[in-house]
Amino acid sequence: MAAEIINGKELAQQLRTEMKDEVVSLKNDGIHPHLTVVLVGDNPASKSYVRGKEKACLETGISSDLIELPTTITEEELLNQIDQLNDDHSVHGILVQLPLPEHINEQKVIEAIRPEKDVDGFHPVSIGRMMTGMDTFLPCTPYGILTMLQSKDIEIEGKHAVIVGRSNIVGKPVGQLLLNNHATVTYCHSRTQNLKQYTNQADILIVAVGRANGIDASYIKEGAAVIDVGINRLKDGSLTGDVDFESVAQKASYLTPVPKGVGPMTITMLLKNTIKAAKGIENSEG
């Protein structure tokens, strides 16, 4: 079988065009969605992702601003900055780009963001609401993955989804989202013994481990839908995923590429969450 490639860049573009119309109509109703991005330090990858977010906002008609803070900022100063944004009525969504420098407690910072402005969907309130199947901000990468599967009408209900990776921002929430959509979910991670035993049973395989090309065709069940969340930069500067694209494409039914797969969808779902935040806040403030 030769897999159908799910082009995240194209899907992202299509969704952004639809959102652009929604933003125009919100603005006609006096709602001007606004995202504030907070970037601490000068991690080149984070800077590039933040630039991508600003560009996507601009494309969609969402206004945004970037607060750049030095690596030396204290945790208290950062928390004060978030408090100010929480109180600023013109800001609908707050996003703190991760990772943060080691001296800052990431969880404390995430918890400082008011849940109504948590467009990353990382706050425990958002996570708890997602777990219980309530309406909430879904974390952007898992939300993007779900949207990619749905865009191809890939059946989730009753299927076996295997997640390789258990991070708070991808592995754990994507498993929960698939469970909410009635999949049977297995989580695997760095201490899982005999990984293949599980991946070989996956109808849907999500790989988010950060090890370049580690999952080859021998890990794949014939006809599986394979979603590659890894973004690994090789010595020659090129990007590759966690999945060995060439061999897996021969066995899977669907496969996401890297780049132009899950990455652009992450940013697109952030736009969706920002629009949702703007609608929610403006409607509740009256």
Ligand SMILES: Nc1nc2c(c(=O)[nH]1)N[C@@H](CN(C=O)c1ccc(C(=O)N[C@@H](CCC(=O)O)C(=O)O)cc1)CN2
């Ligand atoms: N506060 C957050 N921090 C981080 C998140 C997040 O969702 N919220 N996710 C990642 C990074 N990330 C977004 O922030 C992100 C990663 C990758 C891409 C992307 O479009 N990748 C491109 C390739 C880009 C390149 O050339 O380097 C692709 O896959 O085509 C977008 C966003 C960690 N931090």
